[in-house]
Amino acid sequence: MQRYFINTSAIKQNQVIISGQDYHHIKNVMRMKPGDRVLVCTEKENSYLVEITGFSDNKVILTIVEERNEQVELPLEITIAQGVIRREKTEEVIRRISELGANFYLPVMMERSLVKIKEQDQKKTNRYQMIAKEASEQSQRTRIMKIEEPVSFDKLLASFENYDLCLVAYEKLSQAKDYNLEKNLRSFTGKSIIVIIGPEGGFSPQEIKLLQNTKAKFVGLGPRILRTETAPLYVMSVISYQFEEGETDEN
Amino acid sequence: MQRYFINTSAIKQNQVIISGQDYHHIKNVMRMKPGDRVLVCTEKENSYLVEITGFSDNKVILTIVEERNEQVELPLEITIAQGVIRREKTEEVIRRISELGANFYLPVMMERSLVKIKEQDQKKTNRYQMIAKEASEQSQRTRIMKIEEPVSFDKLLASFENYDLCLVAYEKLSQAKDYNLEKNLRSFTGKSIIVIIGPEGGFSPQEIKLLQNTKAKFVGLGPRILRTETAPLYVMSVISYQFEEGETDEN
Structure with a gap:
């Protein structure tokens, strides 16, 4: 599944807003539509499964489906x-x-x-x-x-x-x-x-x-x-x- | 030290003859002269320290100085x-x-x-x-x-x-x-x-x-x-x- 790194500040309650290059990637490169899902990871190493709700003003609006508990980083x-x-x-x-x-x-x-x-x-x-x-x-x-x-x-x-x-x-x-x-x-x-x-x-x-x-x-x-x-x-x-x-x- | 792979057949007693691309590499790329030394390895994984004796007819003539005992290959x-x-x-x-x-x-x-x-x-x-x-x-x-x-x-x-x-x-x-x-x-x-x-x-x-x-x-x-x-x-x-x-x- 496609994965994007975001700042915690992009999360407001259960909503995530993605703009800039990642917006471009989701909309024009991956050509995703509302209902499609991606993973987002924050700088605090939290990761969430999210679903696209819609697009507006060069932004993708996504809703958090669930938090993921991934252990893929080295213990060092x-x-x-x-x-x-x-x-x-x-x-x-x-x-x-x-x-x-x-x-x-x-x-x-x-x-x-x-x-x-x-x-x-x-x-x-x-x-x-x-x-x-x-x-x-x-x-x-x-x-x-x-x-x-x-x-x-x-x-x-x-x-x-x-x-x-x-x-x-x-x-x-x-x-x-x-x-x-x-x-x-x-x-x-x-x-x-x-x-x-x-x-x-x-x-x-x-x-x-x-x-x-x-x-x-x-x-x-x-x-x-x-x-x-x-x-x-x-x-x-x-x-x-x-x-x-x-x-x-x-x- | 520069290293070349040769066939055992290129060794005659204590002399080694190198031709082809490796000749070109020794003479024109490395610009080596008589007296310079290189390592040669055979397909039987023997390796020798050799010294350039001279050049003739698109060939380098080298003399074996000593056999080397190298253990650089995996045991598998x-x-x-x-x-x-x-x-x-x-x-x-x-x-x-x-x-x-x-x-x-x-x-x-x-x-x-x-x-x-x-x-x-x-x-x-x-x-x-x-x-x-x-x-x-x-x-x-x-x-x-x-x-x-x-x-x-x-x-x-x-x-x-x-x-x-x-x-x-x-x-x-x-x-x-x-x-x-x-x-x-x-x-x-x-x-x-x-x-x-x-x-x-x-x-x-x-x-x-x-x-x-x-x-x-x-x-x-x-x-x-x-x-x-x-x-x-x-x-x-x-x-x-x-x-x-x-x-x-x-x-």
């Missing part, structure tokens, strides 16, 4: 921090990790990033956010992954105190300590994880040195070398497997 | 069987699952495939095979994922006897039995797994019915709906995690 908060990469690759990563349940995507300006970006590029961030929204709708999530503004490497390091676990995806395992991803995930009992992934050219020696002086743990992602745009998909898939698959064991 | 044989999807999506899947260690990619003609293809399209298969080769080189594998010719659904079902475990990725869990992926993988002690993934529109009811009458087990890939091109990446990532990460536990 996952941030993927990645060295800035080319736009098309960034878009692919955002699309896939939105599907796979990530909560935040944080572009980090790293030494070997081939693309230099401005710290503030609201237009680009908005575009990325739109991709995350669409992917969240399609994968039937109740929450949209948030795209953060790009930060410097120093700011990334300073943010580590906000996370229960910091993982660095690092292919040169012989130089790393404590690198087993499974061991780190299996023993994890906290709430928030940040995973740091290098750009196309990998981390610079200086960045590795800085990371080694933090609480971050270095982990490998299997014995093969993954591209920077594949690494986040590996990480998100195994986090889902570790923390969501196990739960259904008794069923 | 994994076949990803997927409903035929659009060419660009197929290419992306092939690229990513090559990196992630898959051994065979089998396109299957399914009812809801939006693309109709000829059973034999050697040109397309060759192109896909080239993408798999490049991705295998870049991820530093010792083996190239093989692209199979597309098969009918009936042929797919008939092939199940060749696999120790057949898994069907199915989002509608309430209709499925025995759907826990982790349980199926954790208890697996065989050698070969085939994972069947639907096209964009999913399996048809008829296909599900046919699959239910086989030894295949239905599994979910987390609680969110994944696109058909994301599902193989999820599967390959968790197979690596389950069968490769654990092994390094004692290190």
Whole structure:
């Protein structure tokens, strides 16, 4: 069933008003009619089955049929921090990790990033956010992954105190300590994880040195070398497997 | 280090001869000179460090420096069987699952495939095979994922006897039995797994019915709906995690 993200403020008693792009999508793309039903999710992760009552003034008016109790979000908060990469690759990563349940995507300006970006590029961030929204709708999530503004490497390091676990995806395992991803995930009992992934050219020696002086743990992602745009998909898939698959064991 | 796949027949005593596209790549793309070193892997999964001795007649002549003992391949044989999807999506899947260690990619003609293809399209298969080769080189594998010719659904079902475990990725869990992926993988002690993934529109009811009458087990890939091109990446990532990460536990 088609799914739209709305603000709680769009709900008045048992009525929902949708305008803007989603109005356009419902009316002109999906060509829905009164009586048709969709799902709406709020920023508070409540979701409702709603039925179209009518259209007026570039708005769709819908009536709540019932509240849904969906459990499709990871039981953890996952941030993927990645060295800035080319736009098309960034878009692919955002699309896939939105599907796979990530909560935040944080572009980090790293030494070997081939693309230099401005710290503030609201237009680009908005575009990325739109991709995350669409992917969240399609994968039937109740929450949209948030795209953060790009930060410097120093700011990334300073943010580590906000996370229960910091993982660095690092292919040169012989130089790393404590690198087993499974061991780190299996023993994890906290709430928030940040995973740091290098750009196309990998981390610079200086960045590795800085990371080694933090609480971050270095982990490998299997014995093969993954591209920077594949690494986040590996990480998100195994986090889902570790923390969501196990739960259904008794069923 | 740059890596090339060769046939064992290209090795004569301690000398290796490379011609064709790889010759072009070494000489004109990488602009290598005598004394430069690369890695070569044979179809028997032997790999060697070799040094360029010289160029002649559209050939590179290299000398074996040493045999390498690399363990970068999964301890299992994994076949990803997927409903035929659009060419660009197929290419992306092939690229990513090559990196992630898959051994065979089998396109299957399914009812809801939006693309109709000829059973034999050697040109397309060759192109896909080239993408798999490049991705295998870049991820530093010792083996190239093989692209199979597309098969009918009936042929797919008939092939199940060749696999120790057949898994069907199915989002509608309430209709499925025995759907826990982790349980199926954790208890697996065989050698070969085939994972069947639907096209964009999913399996048809008829296909599900046919699959239910086989030894295949239905599994979910987390609680969110994944696109058909994301599902193989999820599967390959968790197979690596389950069968490769654990092994390094004692290190």
